[in-house]
Amino acid sequence: MMQMRDAGVLVVGSGLAGLLTALRLAPRPVTLLTKTPFLAGGSSDLAQGGVAAAVALDDSPEDHAADTLEAGAGLCDEAMVRLLAEDGVREARILLEEGLPFDLDDDGAPLLGREAAHGRHRILHAGGDATGRTLVGALVERVRNTPSITVVEGAFAVELAMAGDHVGGLLACHADEDWVFHRCPRLVLATGGIGSVYLRTTNPPEATGDGLAMAARAGARLGDLEFVQFHPTALAATSPGQSKPMPLLTEALRGEGAVLLDGQGRRFMPDEHPLAELAPRDIIARAVWRRLEAGEVVTLDLRPALEKAGIERFPTVLAYCRAAGLDATATPIPVAPAAHYHMGGVVTDANGRTSLPGLWACGEIADTGVHGANRLASNSLLEAVVFSRRIAADIAGLPLAHPPQVPRLLPPSVPAADAAGDLAAITLDVRRTMYTRVGLWRDGDGLQEARRHLAALSERLDGLPAVRGGGFAEVARWGEARNLLLVARLVTEAAWRRRESRGAHYRADFPDLPGPGQPRQFLTLADLDTQPD
Numbered sequence: 001m002m003q004m005r006d007a008g009v010l011v012v013g014s015g016l017a018g019l020l021t022a023l024r025l026a027p028r029p030v031t032l033l034t035k036t037p038f039l040a041g042g043s044s045d046l047a048q049g050g051v052a053a054a055v056a057l058d059d060s061p062e063d064h065a066a067d068t069l070e071a072g073a074g075l076c077d078e079a080m081v082r083l084l085a086e087d088g089v090r091e092a093r094i095l096l097e098e099g100l101p102f103d104l105d106d107d108g109a110p111l112l113g114r115e116a117a118h119g120r121h122r123i124l125h126a127g128g129d130a131t132g133r134t135l136v137g138a139l140v141e142r143v144r145n146t147p148s149i150t151v152v153e154g155a156f157a158v159e160l161a162m163a164g165d166h167v168g169g170l171l172a173c174h175a176d177e178d179w180v181f182h183r184c185p186r187l188v189l190a191t192g193g194i195g196s197v198y199l200r201t202t203n204p205p206e207a208t209g210d211g212l213a214m215a216a217r218a219g220a221r222l223g224d225l226e227f228v229q230f231h232p233t234a235l236a237a238t239s240p241g242q243s244k245p246m247p248l249l250t251e252a253l254r255g256e257g258a259v260l261l262d263g264q265g266r267r268f269m270p271d272e273h274p275l276a277e278l279a280p281r282d283i284i285a286r287a288v289w290r291r292l293e294a295g296e297v298v299t300l301d302l303r304p305a306l307e308k309a310g311i312e313r314f315p316t317v318l319a320y321c322r323a324a325g326l327d328a329t330a331t332p333i334p335v336a337p338a339a340h341y342h343m344g345g346v347v348t349d350a351n352g353r354t355s356l357p358g359l360w361a362c363g364e365i366a367d368t369g370v371h372g373a374n375r376l377a378s379n380s381l382l383e384a385v386v387f388s389r390r391i392a393a394d395i396a397g398l399p400l401a402h403p404p405q406v407p408r409l410l411p412p413s414v415p416a417a418d419a420a421g422d423l424a425a426i427t428l429d430v431r432r433t434m435y436t437r438v439g440l441w442r443d444g445d446g447l448q449e450a451r452r453h454l455a456a457l458s459e460r461l462d463g464l465p466a467v468r469g470g471g472f473a474e475v476a477r478w479g480e481a482r483n484l485l486l487v488a489r490l491v492t493e494a495a496w497r498r499r500e501s502r503g504a505h506y507r508a509d510f511p512d513l514p515g516p517g518q519p520r521q522f523l524t525l526a527d528l529d530t531q532p533d
């Protein structure tokens with residue numbers, strides 16, 4: 001049985017981007033869907049560092065923009081970066097005025113942290129290193145207390161419904177009600193990133209790129225897909241591929257003196273870069289990766305940092321280690337690079353509009369152009385803060401629209417419960433392929449091989465016997481597998497086409513950094529069928 005519902009505005013995803021968009025739209029009626037059984041889900045909850053904004057007296061939006069452009073390695077949209085930095089100051093002040101629980105000094109001014117590649121102290125944080133959890137917790141409470149927002153947890157968004165080239169609805173599988181067709185004239189995708197496409201990731205398992213895949217299937221313009229930022233030191237205590245995010249061993253540890261050791265217990269970063277453990281993220285990540293590929297165990301010795309800064313400085317990290325059965329005060333901790341953040345996504349303008357009328361994108365799913373080839377730390381939460389406001393204002397400024405006459409989508413046939421093993425095997429294969437061929441270290445042969453292999457996996461997935469009437473678990477399992485596979489193919493295609501090294505994209509067959517300066521790359525789904533060789 002399928003239900004029909006009319007939503008004023010439908011927001012899909014309840015991380016920072018979705019929660020803020022819904023709140024900024026109040027008192028307009030909003031339906032907020034999330035696939036996890038609880039609010040909020042997603043990466044927002046895990047954010048440690050904070051929100052970058054030039055609120056300090058000795059800082060300016062110009063300086064923040066300059067640092068962002070520098071990190072973006074020549075591929076940022078400059079106008080969007082300036083907008084981010086300028087709006088960022090105002091929006092950060094509004095969040096403070098609204099009483100979000102940022103860490104404050106005795107005078108009530110925000111305490112500001114400093115992170116790599118920021119020229120100033122400009123990171124607002126909350127709950128120490130638990131910024132995401134603290135902010136999201138406060139926003140969830142506000143959402144629950146806002147009568148105009150209808151929250152639906154356990155609702156898996158499956159497909160966008162098109163009325164011509166307009167987005168006019170969404171088919172979703174609800175855990176408690178079966179299939180629901182949401183007609184809506186305005187739809188905001190806030191479904192987060194794609195970390196789960198990789199074998200090792202700091203992202204939660206729900207980061208499977210669902211929104212990106214849905215938008216791609218609907219024909220949206222996608223951009224900068226090849227740029228995936230890896231964090232160099234994720235705690236590698238569990239076997240890769242488990243459906244748990246890998247905990248971050250924060251950069252601040254290296255800032256306080258923690259050192260990386262190879263399989264023989266020797267420090268190797270001084271041979272790799274003059275800044276040793278404080279070299280740029282990508283350089284450290286590749287140095288670690290090469291040693292892991294050679295079969296070594298790479299460890300981070302936290303003890304110098306713990307001795308210098310005191311163990312009370314790193315409670316979250318020490319708790320992660322303890323939970324993995326490791327005592328960081330006694331022994332070096334195994335690490336591996338892990339996919340952390342996707343710079344690319346669904347291309348949007350300054351108001352979050354995508355190339356498809358009726359569809360907006362906000363947060364990590366969006367490609368606003370502010371990150372270029374590499375994200376400056378703590379600019380992603382800021383991006384969600386700034387663009388959620390602009391999207392809400394844009395939607396509120398449009399005339400009240402009636403639900404479009406959009407052809408109803410029928411529930412798809414999905415692989416039955418006994419195909420779970422096949423889906424898991426395909427997913428693991430995708431994640432391995434992406435980590436080894438389309439991760440930190442890419443070359444033409446590996447990318448070509450990955451393109452062919454992923455296309456073959458796609459055929460295998462399409463060929464699994466399917467039945468009508470699958471429940472939420474089957475739909476979500478199949479939906480995530482096919483979305484992850486499509487996103488993997490798109491990222492691989494973009495990486496194959498960028499024949500240079502730039503920012504987070506390193507091609508061993510074009511190793512000179514920076515490369516000749518290929519412009520930003522935009523793709524649509526159709527480009528997968530017209531692959532140049």
Ligand SMILES: Cc1cc2nc3c(=O)[nH]c(=O)nc-3n(C[C@H](O)[C@H](O)[C@H](O)COP(=O)(O)OP(=O)(O)OC[C@H]3O[C@@H](n4cnc5c(N)ncnc54)[C@H](O)[C@@H]3O)c2cc1C
Binds near residue numbers: 012015017157190380
């Ligand atoms: C460990 C870690 C630390 C980080 N630290 C920082 C930091 O300090 N500062 C910073 O700026 N950035 C940081 N980042 C990045 C930042 O957290 C993310 O970019 C940001 O939180 C993304 O927010 P979002 O709202 O776009 O997506 P998310 O928070 O990932 O939320 C996505 C939402 O979409 C829902 N969803 C997905 N698919 C579907 C579907 N098919 N149907 C229905 N719902 C769906 C999910 O359930 C979830 O609610 C960090 C990331 C990680 C992983």
